[in-house]
Amino acid sequence: MENLLTVxxxxxxxxxxxxxxxxxxxxxxxxxxxAASVYFFGIHALVMVVFLSLVSVAAEAVFQRLxxxxxxxxxxxxxxxxMLLALVIPPHFPLWMGAIGAVFAVxxxxxxxxxLGFNIFNPALAARAMLLAxxxxxxxxxxxxxxxxxxxxxxxxxxxxxxxxxxxxMFIGARGGSLGETSALMILIGAGILFWKxxxxxxxxxxxxxxxxxxxxxxGKDPLFQILAGGLLxxxxxxxxxxxxxxxxxxxxxxxxxxxxxxTVLIRFFGGFPEGVNYSILIMNMLVPIIDRxxxxxxxxxxxxxQKK
Amino acid sequence: MSLLKELNRGIIAExxxxxxxxxxxxxxxxxxxxxxxxxxxxxxxxxxxxSNLVVSLLRKVIPDEIRIPIFxxxxxxxxxxxxxxxxAYFPALSASLGVFVPLIVVNxxxxxxxxxFAYKNPVLSSVMDGIGMSxxxxxxxxxxGVIRELLGAGSVFGFQLFSQAYAATIxxxxxxxxxxxxxxxxxxxxxxxxxx
Amino acid sequence: MGLxxxxxxxxxxxxxxxxxxxxxGIIAEQARIKFETSLKEVLPQASAFTMExxxxxxxxxxxxxxxxxxxxxxxxxxxxxxxxxxxxVEGKIIKIKILEQTETAGLGANVIKPEFLRQFVEKKIxxxxxxxxxxxxxxxxxxSSRAVCRGVKEALEKIKP
Numbered sequence: 001m002e003n004l005l006t007v008x009x010x011x012x013x014x015x016x017x018x019x020x021x022x023x024x025x026x027x028x029x030x031x032x033x034x035a036a037s038v039y040f041f042g043i044h045a046l047v048m049v050v051f052l053s054l055v056s057v058a059a060e061a062v063f064q065r066l067x068x069x070x071x072x073x074x075x076x077x078x079x080x081x082x083m084l085l086a087l088v089i090p091p092h093f094p095l096w097m098g099a100i101g102a103v104f105a106v107x108x109x110x111x112x113x114x115x116l117g118f119n120i121f122n123p124a125l126a127a128r129a130m131l132l133a134x135x136x137x138x139x140x141x142x143x144x145x146x147x148x149x150x151x152x153x154x155x156x157x158x159x160x161x162x163x164x165x166x167x168x169x170m171f172i173g174a175r176g177g178s179l180g181e182t183s184a185l186m187i188l189i190g191a192g193i194l195f196w197k198x199x200x201x202x203x204x205x206x207x208x209x210x211x212x213x214x215x216x217x218x219x220g221k222d223p224l225f226q227i228l229a230g231g232l233l234x235x236x237x238x239x240x241x242x243x244x245x246x247x248x249x250x251x252x253x254x255x256x257x258x259x260x261x262x263x264t265v266l267i268r269f270f271g272g273f274p275e276g277v278n279y280s281i282l283i284m285n286m287l288v289p290i291i292d293r294x295x296x297x298x299x300x301x302x303x304x305x306x307q308k309k
Numbered sequence: 310m311s312l313l314k315e316l317n318r319g320i321i322a323e324x325x326x327x328x329x330x331x332x333x334x335x336x337x338x339x340x341x342x343x344x345x346x347x348x349x350x351x352x353x354x355x356x357x358x359x360s361n362l363v364v365s366l367l368r369k370v371i372p373d374e375i376r377i378p379i380f381x382x383x384x385x386x387x388x389x390x391x392x393x394x395x396x397a398y399f400p401a402l403s404a405s406l407g408v409f410v411p412l413i414v415v416n417x418x419x420x421x422x423x424x425x426f427a428y429k430n431p432v433l434s435s436v437m438d439g440i441g442m443s444x445x446x447x448x449x450x451x452x453x454g455v456i457r458e459l460l461g462a463g464s465v466f467g468f469q470l471f472s473q474a475y476a477a478t479i480x481x482x483x484x485x486x487x488x489x490x491x492x493x494x495x496x497x498x499x500x501x502x503x504x505x
Numbered sequence: 506m507g508l509x510x511x512x513x514x515x516x517x518x519x520x521x522x523x524x525x526x527x528x529x530g531i532i533a534e535q536a537r538i539k540f541e542t543s544l545k546e547v548l549p550q551a552s553a554f555t556m557e558x559x560x561x562x563x564x565x566x567x568x569x570x571x572x573x574x575x576x577x578x579x580x581x582x583x584x585x586x587x588x589x590x591x592x593x594v595e596g597k598i599i600k601i602k603i604l605e606q607t608e609t610a611g612l613g614a615n616v617i618k619p620e621f622l623r624q625f626v627e628k629k630i631x632x633x634x635x636x637x638x639x640x641x642x643x644x645x646x647x648x649s650s651r652a653v654c655r656g657v658k659e660a661l662e663k664i665k666p
Contacts, residue, residue, distance in 0.1 A: 134477035136645040372506050386517040397531035478611030
C-alpha cells in the first residue's frame with residue numbers, strides 16, 4: 001500500500017502511462033538499428049547487444065543489492081543503457097571491454113550519482129567516452145559491412161579528403177561506423193515508433209539535426225552528407241531525447257538541441273576528431289540544470305519574472 | 310600521549326586530501342604513477358615538517374600583522390631548497406614531477422598548517438602535526454598513484470603486472486584522477502560513517 | 506616590523522644562495538652526463554663530441570669522423586617533441602631518441618616506443634619519411650607521428666653538405 005503514493009519533488013510532468021512502459025517502447029525501437037547492425041556486421045553485433053544488456057542489468061542488481069537499495073532493474077533503464085552502449089561501439093569490439101564500459105555506465109555514471117533520475121550524464125555516452133580514452137585503437141577499428149576489412153568512417157574519409165560512400169549506401173547503412181549508427185532507415189523507423197507512442201518529443205532531435213544542417217550549409221559543406229555520415233541521427237533520436245539528462249520543458253529541449261548541433265559542427269569542422277556527437281551531447285548534459293532554470297515550464301496563472309505589476 | 314594524537318589526526322580523521330580536501334592540485338597532477346606520487350610525498354613532507362618547525366620556533370618573534378608574508382618566505386625557501394636538491398640528486402624524478410615541485414609553495418596544506426597549527430602551538434606538537442599531515446598526504450597520494458598506475462598502465466611502481474593492452478588508459482589521464490579520488494573519498498566517509 | 510620582515514628575507518636569501526652554489530655544479534654535471542649519454546646512445550661509434558654549430562654535434566672516433574648528432578624540436582600534438590638524431594657520415598640515420606615530449610599518455614606518448622623509432626634507421630634525405638609512405642604511424646596518433654617524421658627530415662637537412 002505504501003507504494004501507492006509517491007512523494008517526489010517538483011516539477012511534476014504528467015505523461016500517459018508509467019515510465020516503465022516508456023522504457024520498454026525504447027527497447028522495441030532500438031531493435032530496428034540492432035537488426036540492421038546484425039545484417040551488415042554479422043551475428044557478433046547481436047551477441048554484443050544481448051551481452052551488454054545482461055551485464056548492465058547484472059551490474060545494476062549487484063550495485064543496488066550491495067547498497068541496500070530497492071532493486072529496480074525491471075524498469076528497463078539498465079537494458080536500454082546496455083543496448084545503447086552496444087550500438088555506439090565499433091563492430092567486432094572485444095566483449096570484455098564492452099562489459100567494462102557497461103559496468104562503468106551503470107555504476108559510476110548512474111549509480112554513484114544517485115541512480116535513475118539523478119545522473120547528470122547519459123550513461124551510455126559517458127561510457128563510450130571512457131572507452132574511447134582507454135582503448136582508442138579498438139574504439140576506432142571500423143570495418144566494411146559484410147566483411148572484416150578495416151575502413152574509416154565516412155566523416156574521417158571526408159576529413160582527409162578521400163572518396164565517401166553514396167547517399168543511398170549511407171541511408172540504408174552500408175558504410176563503416178558504430179553498430180547502430182550506420183542505418184539511417186532503421187533509426188528513422190525506430191524513432192517513428194517513439195514519436196507515435198509519444199515517448200520522445202520533437203524539439204531536441206529536430207533542433208539538433210536542423211542546426212547541424214544549417215551550419216553545414218552556411219560553412220559550405222554538404223548538409224545531407226553531414227546528417228547521414230556520422231552518429232548524428234542515432235544521437236539525436238536516442239541520446240538527445242533521454243528524459244533524465246535533457247531539459248524538462250519543450251523550450252529547454254529546443255535550446256538543448258541547438259547547443260548540441262553547434263558543438264557537433266564545431267568539433268567536426270574545426271576540432272581534432274572527425275565526429276563530435278558523443279562529446280556534444282555530454283557537454284550539453286552538463287548545461288541542463290542551467291537550461292532548466294531559464295526555460296522552465298510555466299504554471300497556470302504564474303506571473304513572468306520580469307513582468308512588472 | 311597528546312603528541313601521538315597530533316600525529317594521528319592527519320592520517321585518517323583529518324586527512325588533508327581525502328577529508329579536508331586541500332592540496333588537491335598536485336594530487337590530481339602527479340598521481341598518475343606510484344613513483345611520482347611517492348617522490349611528491351617526500352618533497353611535501355620535507356617542506357611541511359620544516360616549515361611547521363620554523364614557524365613554531367619563531368612564533369613569538371613573528372609579528373601578527375605580517376605573519377602571512379613571513380610564512381610564505383619560510384615556505385618558499387624550503388620549497389626552493391627541495392627543488393635544487395631533487396634536481397641535483399634525483400634528476401629523473403625532478404623531470405617527471407616538473408613544475409609541481411616549485412608549485413608546492415602554493416599548496417594550501419602547508420600554509421594552512423602554518424596558520425592553523427604551528428603558529429599557535431609548541432615546537433614538538435607542530436613537528437608531530439607536520440609528520441602526521443605528511444603521512445596522511447602520502448597515504449592518499451600513493452594510494453591514488455598505485456590504483457591509477459595499476460588500472461591505467463598495468464604496473465605498480467614500474468613493475469609490469471599485466472599487459473598494457475588490458476589497461477584502461479583513461480586512468481592515467483586526468484579523468485582517472487577525479488574518478489579515483491572521488492571513490493576513495495566516498496569509501497573513507499563510509500568508513501568513518503558520516504557524510505560530509 | 507619592517508625590520509623583522511627584512512631579516513627573514515635576508516636569512517632566506519643567504520640560505521638559498523648557499524644551497525644554490527652548493528648544488529649548481531651537481532645539477533650542471535647531471536645535465537651534462539644525461540646529454541652525453543644520449544649522444545653516445547644515438548652515435549655509439551663516437552667516443553668524443555664537439556659542438557659544430559647550434560644543435561649539431563660532431564662525433565669523433567679517435568681521429569676519424571664518426572657522424573653527427575642533431576637535436577631538433579618539432580611541434581607535436583601538445584607541445585614540442587625534443588628529438589636527438591644520430592646521422593652517419595653518409596647522411597643516414599643511425600638511431601633516434603626522444604629526449605622530451607608531452608604527448609597524450611597512451612596515444613601520442615607511444616612515439617617513444619622502440620618499435621616506432623626503429624623505422625627511422627637507415628633513412629636518408631631522399632626518402633619520403635612520411636606516415637602512410639615509408640613510416641607506419643602510431644595508431645590514433647597521426648599528429649605526433651607526423652611531427653617525429655618532420656623532425657627527422659629536418660635533422661637530415663641540417664647536416665646536408
